[in-house]
Amino acid sequence: MRGPVSMRKVAASVAHWTVVVVFSVLLAFPFYWMLITMFKRTGDLYNLQNNPFIFNQKPTLDHLRLLFNDTLYLRWMWNTALVGAIVVAITLALALPAAYALARLTGRWGQRLGIGIFLTYLVPPTLLFIPLSRVVSLLGLQDSIWSLVVVYPSFTVPFSTWLLMGFFKSIPRELEDAAMVDGLTRFGAFVKLVIPVSLSGILTVVIFSFTLVTQEFVYALTFISSEAHQMLGVGVPIFLVRGDVYYWGSLMAACLIASVPTAFLYNLFLDRFISGFTVGAVK
């Protein structure tokens, strides 16, 4: 009997590793390709006879030099970081009290309102960008990163409120009840007790909002026209292309450098984001 069982085990293990390896390669290949491309000499990149998987000439840092010295890449990074930081602050200011109120103060009705807020997350930028482009120009914010600061919280606040609601509900009520017996007001208990014990939830929302800002494309493409005011997500694919000339080496370097930190941060908090997406379908 032992023979067939271990055969089956081996087969299962082979199948398992085949799936894992094939999918990892397919999914990560574009990023591996960015890495190879960014260090290749131009002559090596654009020679059809060369094997593209290996370095036929010595690796070079020319593409990186071009990217950091002769383009606005650093400027776009700064713009993205600045907008991201302000949007995170606005998101926390709006979502923290709202999530707490909906989790604690309004009972079942709060749950419904919370789901309502969550559903607004489903309204896509591609439905709103046309009227918003007019609103932005009426406000005199066209071609300014402030237009993004105003608009971006519209997609960070709904999901953040939803995530924080779940988080606050997992904190035992007795914590605040005891504090209120000791003389703190409800709001005082929220600020002095609930927020400090919710730091990991708040950090989740910070990372989530920040990554959403770095991933956004449609609004930045619509509202921002000049190169210097652009964000990373639009600046790299649109403005690094001069006319019809693609500087693939620098372009791929720009993509990889911007992607990996975001991916790393997101990965740390993945399980929490997912619990927000599953809307109670997992119990």
Next chain:
Amino acid sequence: MSRGTLEKRAGLRPKQEAGPSGVVGTKRWLASAMFLPAILYIFALIGLPFLLACIYSLSDIKVGSVGYHFIGLANFRSVLESPSFRRSLGNSFIFTISSQILVLVGSTILSLALKERFRGRGFVRFLMLLPWVAPISLGAIGWKWILDSLYSVINWVLLAMHLVRPFDTPMWLGEPRLAMMSVILVHTWRLLPFSTVILLAGLTAIPKDIPEAAAVDGAGFWRTLFQITIPMMLPIVNVAILFGIIFTFTDMTVVYILTRGGPYDSTQVLPSLAFFSGILGGDLAEGAAISMFLVPLLVIVAWAMLRSAHRAEVT
């Protein structure tokens, strides 16, 4: 998912409304003061623009025009007659449906493979998550290089394997059929990780003793899969599909970067067409009318989500 469990339980306890901190009445103003700013913000930046989009779609507004007139359904009529629009409407559905099917099959296989702990699982998870967490516009430009007309690495491999002839290599983004395939491929690539981690969350939530009991009773891998795992996974698969539909159907980034809708509108989708005519073409009214065609599907998805959330609340 232990936190999910907690929040569901907390939401369900009926006594929470009558407890010492149950604040019906007296503290309602505080609750309102705390959630109203967020609600007002969301209304001002989602509700009002949505109303404006409806109004614009019934008007003749252009970029830079001072006022506008209502012209009824004229925009919708002219849009429906335009071949570009019909093509985009069809493409939107083709791209969404085919990429979702591929995502569903792929993520089911991958999540089953990633369920058990093994050495290097964390690293594999990081690698496979990259497409989802990296900014989509940057991932798409990476694909544009991989699918380049001249220097495509795929073509190099095909040539090396003698599957295509020199100077007759496929133009991945230049021929209508191949371009459509490429767009579907990139959408699938991007959503596969998202769907996989959601399914993983569902798989790990299945109590271990159920499949074990089935194994004791003599059920094999396939029987356990089809009679236990898949039925128990349906609610979570539902969630993955609904989000996947929204993310694909309303996305214009992939198409904009890869093909700009070309060649000859063969990869044009509703959101990108709305962008080209509304923003670049300056015809806000027509763009708004085109994007209005996203609404029915969004309503259906929202309804389905509400239903599944409600079911979770009841059971």
